Amino acid sequence: MYKTLLHDWHAVKGATFTEFAGFHMPLFYEGISREHMAVRENVGLFDVSHMGRILVQGKDAVHMLDFLTVNDPVKLKNGRVQYTCMCNEKGGIIDDMTLYKFSEEFLLVVCNAANREKVLKHMLTHKEGGGFSCTVEDVTLRSLMLAVQGPESPKVVEDFIGSEAAATKRWRISQVNDLILSRTGYTGEDGFELVLLNADEKRATKLTEELLSSGAKYGLQLCGLGARDTLRIEAGLPLYGNELNEDITPYEARIDFIVKLNKGTDFLGKGILAEQASKGVSRIRIGFVAERGIPRKGYAIEVNGNEVGHVTSGTFSPLLKKGIGMGYVHKEYDVEGLEIYIKARGRKMIARVKMWPFYDPAKYGFRRGRGELRS
């Protein structure tokens, strides 16, 4: 099994471990609810070094990624991050990822841990096939990636590295010596991801320990993957292997805001995606809140006694104190407030269709207090 550079440090910190995508990772330290609420109300620190980190460098770096991804990395300014995905010829999602663009010739792809080898192989195949002049290098196991998430995260990061934190607006990157700072995350909250491309256990441990100490005055809570999962479900963020796979397109997954059909170049999956953009899709991702009980992955969704889909992610929301989930159904059931049934182990629970985020966006999440509508 893979270990991150912080593995032994997590053990010292009293983590309860779990296996995730081949990595031995902290599930929680003190408890999922407590860690979850720390991120919604204050700030939390996660080791996310299991995420795949692949450097793409060279003359054609951005052009190869332009062909392989649905968003527009050519148009993306240097010093910014882009959420995107790679699709196959059928428009199905190979993986979703973020691209860090340092320059046209130097980009970092951050992909799902479970898909790292697949993404690497996909890039290498098309690099050869398309004759792109660039290098593709997996640096996952020798680098560190931390996430500092929650409304107090700007203060924690500013105290730790200085004024670059405040200057790094959402979806931007900055660099302080060899530490990369990105204003991104996977919790629905404001937050940062910190990457050290070249680290060893000693340096990774020292930096993380110093960050944790420095953030203590803001209540910086060490968090495991348990809270990472409940936080992303509350925010309605899809997870590869649950909401996303090679048979699901960005339109069905409702992440079509990343598909740039009008970008200058052709890209993998464009044909089907263009068709779905004009004709619409019949299957669509929905969210729901259970009246009582906890939806779980694999449970059937029923409407009027007919099975109409399955739950792809479900959990107990530590914030709402209710069961919440996501799944795929025919678009005719995508009706806010529609009563649906979730069939669980010989019983049924009532749930209502609800568009994410499941929390009140005026009170929680990165748009809190801004009164903006969701995009």
Place this chain on the structure above:
Amino acid sequence: MSYEVREDRYYTKTHEWLLLENGVGVVGITDYAQKSLHEIVFVELPEEGKEVKMGERIGTVESIKAVSDVYSPISGKIVEVNKELEEKPELLNSSPYDQGWMVKIEVANKEEISKLLKPEEYKKLLQEKG
């Protein structure tokens, strides 16, 4: 980790306990069970009046990550369920042997009790688990 095992009751291999009180069996889950599940956030209980058999599923206990069935340690009629758990499932963590009791069963066949684990036997089972 150490687990409390009370001397006054019987146990099952599936980590339920049974305490006899004047012919009525009080049933719950053990300290080991609650510690293995961690934060319990949802409890499903059976209906009062239901007849159950030894080993039959009588409820579900869920943490954020896990779902665990609860099996009846004895046959009989369910005469009372602990409704407080529906509002306060955390009682199963804080007080598994007292406030966290789940159901009371009118014991149909006392001979079944001999099939249950005595405290010493249950302690041994936990030791084997390490």
